[in-house]
Amino acid sequence: MEQFKSEISNKGERELENSIVDMTDEQFSSYINSLDDSASIEVKEGIKKVRKYNKKIIDELKDKYDNKCQICGEGSKNTYGVSVVEGHHIEEFSLTQNNSPQNIMILCPSHHRIIHKAKGMFNSKTKEITYSNGFIEKLLFNKHL
Ligand SMILES: [Zn+2]
Ligand SMILES: [Zn+2]
Secondary structure (H helix, E strand, O other): OHHHHHHHHHHHHHHHHHHHHHOOHHHHHHHHHHOOOOOOHHHHHHHHHHHHHHHHHHHHHHHHOOOOOOOOOOOOHHHHOOOOOEEEEOOOHHHHOOOOHHHEEEEOHHHHHHHHHOOOEEEOOOOEEEOOOOOEEEOOOOOOO
């Protein structure tokens, strides 16, 4: 049951990060309205506020990394003409709403799923990510962390 709960909350976090950036304004307002009543006004207002800044900062970081994953270097843009990389918040966005570039890394969708599911923790001193099974990985690209 605990595991199930954390699964849900991890999935929620990743989707929150992606969706608030990629939604259209209409989709975003219906998303805000769909939040259940337990989401306070402050939370809803907070999400609205950060969406604006988030999008700008993440777009700038995607440019900086040429739309490539900071872990594996995967980038679809040159081949397919579309970018699917995503912004990942090192400190959980839903908890801290920390949108500074120093709290965001650019990841391919696979690594974004993995880092949430395997609870990857980034060490800003060593520039390494440690996963829940003990595996340690260095960033391939790093220009801002
Ligand atoms: Zn990757
Ligand atoms: Zn994330």
